[in-house]
Amino acid sequence: MLSSDTLTPLVMPTRRTWQRLPRITLALGLALLLTAASALLWASTRTTIVNLGNERHLNASGLLQQWAEGAVIVMIRHAERCDSAPGPCLDDATGITVAGSQAASRVGEGLQHLGLAGADLLSSPKLRTRQTAHFIVGDTVTSEDWLEGCNAHFTEQALAHKRSGHNLVLITHDGCVDHFQRSLSVAPGQRDSAYASALFVSVDGNGKARILGRMNEPDWQRVLATRQR
Structure with missing residues (x-):
C-alpha cells in the first residue's frame, strides 16, 4: 500500500488560473484570425493567370x-x-x-x-x-x-x-x-x-x-x- 507521503497532491486551479484561460483562448483566436486575414490579403494581391484555351x-x-x-x-x-x-x-x-x-x-x-x-x-x-x-x-x-x-x-x-x-x-x-x-x-x-x-x-x-x-x-x-x- 502506498503511503500518503508518496502520493502527488492534486493541485486545483485557482481563481486566477480560471480567469486567465479565456484570455489565452481569445489570444489564440485573434492570432488565427489575423493569420487567416493576412493570407487572404496576400492572395488578393496575386495575379491569377487565366487559361485562354477555355x-x-x-x-x-x-x-x-x-x-x-x-x-x-x-x-x-x-x-x-x-x-x-x-x-x-x-x-x-x-x-x-x-x-x-x-x-x-x-x-x-x-x-x-x-x-x-x-x-x-x-x-x-x-x-x-x-x-x-x-x-x-x-x-x-x-x-x-x-x-x-x-x-x-x-x-x-x-x-x-x-x-x-x-x-x-x-x-x-x-x-x-x-x-x-x-x-x-x-x-x-x-x-x-x-x-x-x-x-x-x-x-x-x-x-x-x-x-x-x-x-x-x-x-x-x-x-x-x-x-x-
Missing part, C-alpha cells in the same frame, strides 16, 4: 477587343529545344525540334487569325527563338539582345517597345516571361511557361499592363475551330 475565359478576358485596338503585348516562349528533347532536330542542335517547328506554325496560324497587320514582331537572337519566330510568321523577324537577357528590367523594356495602336509580339525565353509575371505579382506556381505558350498582356493609354491570360500551343486549334463554327 472559350468562356477567352471571351471574358477582353483579349479579342484589346487585340483589335492594338493594345496587346504577347510574349511567346520558343518552341521545343533540340538539346533537351528526344525528337529529331530541325537542323542545328542549338535550335528547335521538328515537332517544335510544327507547334510554332500552329501558333502562327492562331496569331494570323487574330490579325498581325500592323503588329511589331521581335525575337531574341538565340537560334531557337529565331527559328520559332520564323515558323510563327513565315519570315525573318528582327532580333534584339534584351529579349535574351531576361533581367529585372525586362518588363520596362517590353513596355517601352509597345507602340500605341500596334500589338507587340515578342518571341523570347521562359526566364523573360517569368520576370514579367513577377513584376505583375503572379504567384510562383502560376509562372511556368510551356514551349510555344503565349502570355497575353493588355497595355492601357497610361502604359499600365494587365495580364489577360495564357494560351498553350495545343489549345489554339481547338479554340479556332470553335470560333469558326
Whole structure:
C-alpha cells in the first residue's frame, strides 16, 4: 500500500488560473484570425493567370477587343529545344525540334487569325527563338539582345517597345516571361511557361499592363475551330 507521503497532491486551479484561460483562448483566436486575414490579403494581391484555351475565359478576358485596338503585348516562349528533347532536330542542335517547328506554325496560324497587320514582331537572337519566330510568321523577324537577357528590367523594356495602336509580339525565353509575371505579382506556381505558350498582356493609354491570360500551343486549334463554327 502506498503511503500518503508518496502520493502527488492534486493541485486545483485557482481563481486566477480560471480567469486567465479565456484570455489565452481569445489570444489564440485573434492570432488565427489575423493569420487567416493576412493570407487572404496576400492572395488578393496575386495575379491569377487565366487559361485562354477555355472559350468562356477567352471571351471574358477582353483579349479579342484589346487585340483589335492594338493594345496587346504577347510574349511567346520558343518552341521545343533540340538539346533537351528526344525528337529529331530541325537542323542545328542549338535550335528547335521538328515537332517544335510544327507547334510554332500552329501558333502562327492562331496569331494570323487574330490579325498581325500592323503588329511589331521581335525575337531574341538565340537560334531557337529565331527559328520559332520564323515558323510563327513565315519570315525573318528582327532580333534584339534584351529579349535574351531576361533581367529585372525586362518588363520596362517590353513596355517601352509597345507602340500605341500596334500589338507587340515578342518571341523570347521562359526566364523573360517569368520576370514579367513577377513584376505583375503572379504567384510562383502560376509562372511556368510551356514551349510555344503565349502570355497575353493588355497595355492601357497610361502604359499600365494587365495580364489577360495564357494560351498553350495545343489549345489554339481547338479554340479556332470553335470560333469558326
